Amino acid sequence: EKSKETALSHLFFTYQGIPYPVTMCTSETFQALDAFEARSDDIVLASYPKCGSNWILHIVSELIFSISKKKYECPEFPVLECGDPEKYQRMKQFPSPRILTTHLHYDKLPQSILKNKVKILVLFRNPKDTAVSFFHFHNDVPDIPSYASWDEFFRQFIKGQVSWGSYFDFAVNWNKHIDDENVKFILYEDLKENLAVGIKQMAEFFGFSLMDEQIQTISAQSTFQAMREKSEETHGAIGPFLFRKGEVGDWKTLFSETQNQEMDGKFKECLAGTSLGEKLKY
Numbered sequence: 001e002k003s004k005e006t007a008l009s010h011l012f013f014t015y016q017g018i019p020y021p022v023t024m025c026t027s028e029t030f031q032a033l034d035a036f037e038a039r040s041d042d043i044v045l046a047s048y049p050k051c052g053s054n055w056i057l058h059i060v061s062e063l064i065f066s067i068s069k070k071k072y073e074c075p076e077f078p079v080l081e082c083g084d085p086e087k088y089q090r091m092k093q094f095p096s097p098r099i100l101t102t103h104l105h106y107d108k109l110p111q112s113i114l115k116n117k118v119k120i121l122v123l124f125r126n127p128k129d130t131a132v133s134f135f136h137f138h139n140d141v142p143d144i145p146s147y148a149s150w151d152e153f154f155r156q157f158i159k160g161q162v163s164w165g166s167y168f169d170f171a172v173n174w175n176k177h178i179d180d181e182n183v184k185f186i187l188y189e190d191l192k193e194n195l196a197v198g199i200k201q202m203a204e205f206f207g208f209s210l211m212d213e214q215i216q217t218i219s220a221q222s223t224f225q226a227m228r229e230k231s232e233e234t235h236g237a238i239g240p241f242l243f244r245k246g247e248v249g250d251w252k253t254l255f256s257e258t259q260n261q262e263m264d265g266k267f268k269e270c271l272a273g274t275s276l277g278e279k280l281k282y
């Protein structure tokens with residue numbers, strides 16, 4: 001039986017105003033990250049948690065495999081800001097291109113990423129499905145603490161008192177860079193609607209030239225079903241929890257009408273009239 005917590009605030013530590021899970025991040029690692037040396041051919045994949053980061057990591061790894069015929073392997077935990085502080089020293093040995101996934105705000109990325117104009121693919125998902133996915137992740141995975149109820153999680157999510165902070169702050173921060181030349185936004189919902197088109201756009205953005213047939217092969221390997229089937233092989237015991245349902249609109253299973261309105265209001269307050277607000281069709 002998992003312990004039920006009302007709020008998991010004691011499991012966070014705050015660094016530069018944002019709560020991070022103590023089990024995954026440390027201030028020593030954040031300090032070491034400041035000195036991280038990015039290369040201009042690094043690939044950054046940025047997203048708020050549960051927007052589908054493992055999905056695009058898989059796709060971009062397959063794109064690299066297609067053009068280089070070398071399997072993309074990263075011996076480190078892929079999230080840039082997680083791990084021990086020596087990780088960045090070890091990463092100096094990795095061959096290019098390195099894929100760096102992150103849940104950080106644009107402003108909190110190491111300076112060298114910004115200075116080198118590293119290409120950044122930013123993945124967004126509508127906040128309602130993101131919240132529901134995040135809740136299930138906490139409450140379904142046996143080894144991480146769970147919330148007392150969906151209502152409790154919803155309250156904390158709206159306040160931004162969850163791991164990596166507020167979805168809305170993340171969105172407002174990244175929205176400022178939506179037109180930057182080295183930044184490309186993609187949506188979970190668009191990938192669901194047409195995966196091949198999304199993969200083609202990613203390949204073009206990174207300057208990988210692939211034939212349609214290769215794009216089709218990657219699409220077939222990147223569907224939810226295909227990835228879920230292999231999830232234990234690729235991600236170990238946590239695999240099936242990372243590939244839980246993979247649908248658009250699952251928020252309807254948990255949101256009350258009041259919560260629906262509250263989140264619409266919050267979204268409007270933060271992003272109405274912005275490019276990202278329009279893109280997410282709010």
Ligand code: A3P
Nearest residue numbers: 050051052053054055133223224243244245246
């Ligand atoms: P659900 O919990 O709604 O199923 P992350 O990788 O950032 O932790 O995001 C996890 C979410 O992305 C999960 O959402 C997961 O099912 C979904 N996802 C992962 N791979 C997917 C795929 N190939 N197609 C659709 N959704 C996928």
